[in-house]
Amino acid sequence: MSIEAEIPRTIRDVARLAGVSIATVSRVLNDRPDVSDETRDAVLEVVRRHGFSTNRNARALSAGRTGLVGVTLPLVADPYFAPILSGAAEALYEQDMRAILCPTLQQHEREVGLIERLMHGTTDGAIVLLPEESSEELQALQEQGYPFVVADPRVALDPEIPCVSAAHASGAVQATEHLLALGHRRIGAITGPLGWMATEERRKGYYSALAGAGVLPAPELEVQGNWKTDGGYEAAGRLLDLPEPPTAIFAFNDKHAIGAMQAARDRGLEIPRDVSIVGFDDTEEAAIVTPTLTTVRQPLAEMGRMAVSLLVRLLDKQRVETLRVELATRLVVRESTAAPGT
Numbered sequence: 001m002s003i004e005a006e007i008p009r010t011i012r013d014v015a016r017l018a019g020v021s022i023a024t025v026s027r028v029l030n031d032r033p034d035v036s037d038e039t040r041d042a043v044l045e046v047v048r049r050h051g052f053s054t055n056r057n058a059r060a061l062s063a064g065r066t067g068l069v070g071v072t073l074p075l076v077a078d079p080y081f082a083p084i085l086s087g088a089a090e091a092l093y094e095q096d097m098r099a100i101l102c103p104t105l106q107q108h109e110r111e112v113g114l115i116e117r118l119m120h121g122t123t124d125g126a127i128v129l130l131p132e133e134s135s136e137e138l139q140a141l142q143e144q145g146y147p148f149v150v151a152d153p154r155v156a157l158d159p160e161i162p163c164v165s166a167a168h169a170s171g172a173v174q175a176t177e178h179l180l181a182l183g184h185r186r187i188g189a190i191t192g193p194l195g196w197m198a199t200e201e202r203r204k205g206y207y208s209a210l211a212g213a214g215v216l217p218a219p220e221l222e223v224q225g226n227w228k229t230d231g232g233y234e235a236a237g238r239l240l241d242l243p244e245p246p247t248a249i250f251a252f253n254d255k256h257a258i259g260a261m262q263a264a265r266d267r268g269l270e271i272p273r274d275v276s277i278v279g280f281d282d283t284e285e286a287a288i289v290t291p292t293l294t295t296v297r298q299p300l301a302e303m304g305r306m307a308v309s310l311l312v313r314l315l316d317k318q319r320v321e322t323l324r325v326e327l328a329t330r331l332v333v334r335e336s337t338a339a340p341g342t
Helices: 011-018 022-029 037-049 056-062 081-094 108-119 135-143 168-181 197-212 229-240 254-266 300-315
Strands: 068-073 098-103 125-129 148-151 163-166 187-191 222-224 248-251 276-281 294-297 324-327 330-332
Touching (some): 068 108, 135 148, 148 300, 163 168, 168 276, 168 330, 248 254, 300 324
Parallel strands (some): 125 148, 163 324, 248 276
16 A cells, blocks of 8 residues: 555554654654654655644654544533533644534433543543533543543532633622622522532522621522523522512523523513622623623633643643632623612
């Protein structure tokens, strides 16, 4: 078979086609000086003939890598997950790598099966977004030597599992303190499902801000949602139908907040005069609903980029100072919040 007909995928292929040893190819690709000009030219001719560069692609080739990374995520066309995916895809492109998308539809067995196929297929590693697996299951995967990074963990993970998340508690403190500063004291909360990392951390921030202002949390003002618009609508309805309803609602994500806005309107309430509403995420919808939504901005695209950065360092066997990265959140004040009655 001619050089033109065969595509080298590993350092072993390049060595065979160039008629040299694997060690020699490695020295050439890493620009070592202890190789003759004639041998260097022969190796580089094989690399160039098949469109490989002598930088990232060549180094990946020398490590026997494919340049493919699996990305598992619940949904692709989603205002929350899409920016994370976009950030990860762009960061992979900058590394001359490509993503293989694996939507899981939040089904545990489907996700486990997809990761199993990625691990035994042609991917170098994976970005696992909001995984359904427990910490123990992810530890077992890690012990098999497959490199991966978790982005936005659903539950608290073992410290040895590399992950990137947002500063949930800090964001919740900012949201609640904003409402308190406006003069609200009866502040309802629409949480996510109990046990989720985002839920528990945001609850901590909510309680902390209330305590800092000397406000005792009222159990009837905290209602659990499902992260979806309908869950926000139902939960807000329960809050707004109380004998003494809240003057403000902190929804633990933007979908809850938008559902809460619909529930308020259906009751003839004006936002923010009758009830102020704050969300969390700063998805695209937050800036286009009426009134525009005050919310906590998560750096979603940066979360994807940072996950890729961690994974690349793991693949390159670089020393990683920390396996846990928490990205800052920031309150974005828009039109859905005001002092009570204004």
